[in-house]
Amino acid sequence: MIVVMSPKATEEEITHVVDKIKGLGLTPHVEKGEVRTVIAVIGNVAMLREHSPEAWPGVENVVSIMKPYKLVSREFQMHDTIIDVKGVKIGGKQVHVMAGPCSVETREGLIAVAKAVKASGATILRGGAFKPRTSPYAFQGLGEEGLKYLADASEATGLPIVTELMDPRDIDIICKYADIIQIGARNMQNFRLLQEVGKTDKPIVLKRGLSATILDLLMSAEYIASEGNRKIILCERGIRTFETATRNTMDISAAPVLKQLTHLPVIIDPSHGVGKWDLVAPMSKASIAAGADGLIIEVHQSPEDALCDGPQSLKPTKFDVLMKELKKVAEAVGRSM
Ligand code: PEP
Ligand code: MN
Numbered sequence: 001m002i003v004v005m006s007p008k009a010t011e012e013e014i015t016h017v018v019d020k021i022k023g024l025g026l027t028p029h030v031e032k033g034e035v036r037t038v039i040a041v042i043g044n045v046a047m048l049r050e051h052s053p054e055a056w057p058g059v060e061n062v063v064s065i066m067k068p069y070k071l072v073s074r075e076f077q078m079h080d081t082i083i084d085v086k087g088v089k090i091g092g093k094q095v096h097v098m099a100g101p102c103s104v105e106t107r108e109g110l111i112a113v114a115k116a117v118k119a120s121g122a123t124i125l126r127g128g129a130f131k132p133r134t135s136p137y138a139f140q141g142l143g144e145e146g147l148k149y150l151a152d153a154s155e156a157t158g159l160p161i162v163t164e165l166m167d168p169r170d171i172d173i174i175c176k177y178a179d180i181i182q183i184g185a186r187n188m189q190n191f192r193l194l195q196e197v198g199k200t201d202k203p204i205v206l207k208r209g210l211s212a213t214i215l216d217l218l219m220s221a222e223y224i225a226s227e228g229n230r231k232i233i234l235c236e237r238g239i240r241t242f243e244t245a246t247r248n249t250m251d252i253s254a255a256p257v258l259k260q261l262t263h264l265p266v267i268i269d270p271s272h273g274v275g276k277w278d279l280v281a282p283m284s285k286a287s288i289a290a291g292a293d294g295l296i297i298e299v300h301q302s303p304e305d306a307l308c309d310g311p312q313s314l315k316p317t318k319f320d321v322l323m324k325e326l327k328k329v330a331e332a333v334g335r336s337m
């Protein structure tokens with residue numbers, strides 16, 4: 001249920017409504033817009049109806065949200081959420097590209113790739129220090145050492161960093177280094193992990209699970225938002241289907257569908273979406289044309305030597321060419337890059 005306050009409602013009236021909602025044992029989430037304040041009410045909202053909230057001072061209207069997700073819905077917030085990461089505004093007119101290696105391997109290699117992707121126009125550096133590998137025998141990431149290299153690369157380039165958190169036990173160490181916390185596809189429904197990052201004030205990239213529907217993804221975002229953190233960037237990264245020609249089936253429709261259903265920014269990861277470097281460029285262009293707010297792309301100095309996801313990683317020279325092409329696509333659809 002959403003309580004829509006009148007544009008003329010005073011601060012006292014808003015506080016009064018919030019207190020009344022809390023007094024009924026319900027949870028209010030206040031959203032102060034430019035024109036008016038709306039209050040989402042979570043809990044047994046049937047009880048709220050019985051107390052005629054329409055008659056409370058300053059209340060203009062009371063609307064039911066029939067969807068199971070509330071705080072992340074377009075009904076709750078009409079305008080797009082713009083997330084500011086050290087001055088990089090994700091979800092606005094400008095399309096942002098996050099780029100870097102799948103996993104952090106060496107300090108020198110990371111700094112070199114960070115400088116290259118920055119020169120090409122990337123605005124966020126990606127790199128995993130804790131890697132979710134299918135095999136327990138595969139390279140698992142450098143852990144804290146990798147986070148330190150990310151910090152060094154960030155200092156050398158000024159690029160904010162996005163890196164994956166896999167386990168609530170690592171949350172403090174990740175928060176110390178990361179500007180954006182990535183929740184990987186395999187953890188999209190790790191609800192305890194979602195609740196923990198929901199208690200932080202870090203922006204979150206929430207990747208779509210391998211077999212998750214759009215509704216599943218939005219419910220996971222709601223888990224984070226319900227703990228207080230609304231700085232969530234949704235990420236389509238391909239799903240499992242019967243198709244085997246590509247690593248995953250990249251669902252480009254996720255971008256426009258999500259933009260209708262939610263106010264949160266939406267980015268696409270074509271690298272994991274298709275799993276082949278030579279398909280990354282066309283899928284990146286299609287993503288921006290379809291309305292994505294950004295991309296996350298794997299770039300490695302020497303993909304053939306990469307410890308993880310080499311076959312889908314672009315060389316810096318290829319990435320540079322792609323960025324020039326993407327700028328034109330962005331401009332063609334009324335965005336900038
Ligand atoms: C990654 O970004 O390197 C990664 C492991 O992604 P996903 O969780 O989408 O597989
Ligand atoms: Mn990867």
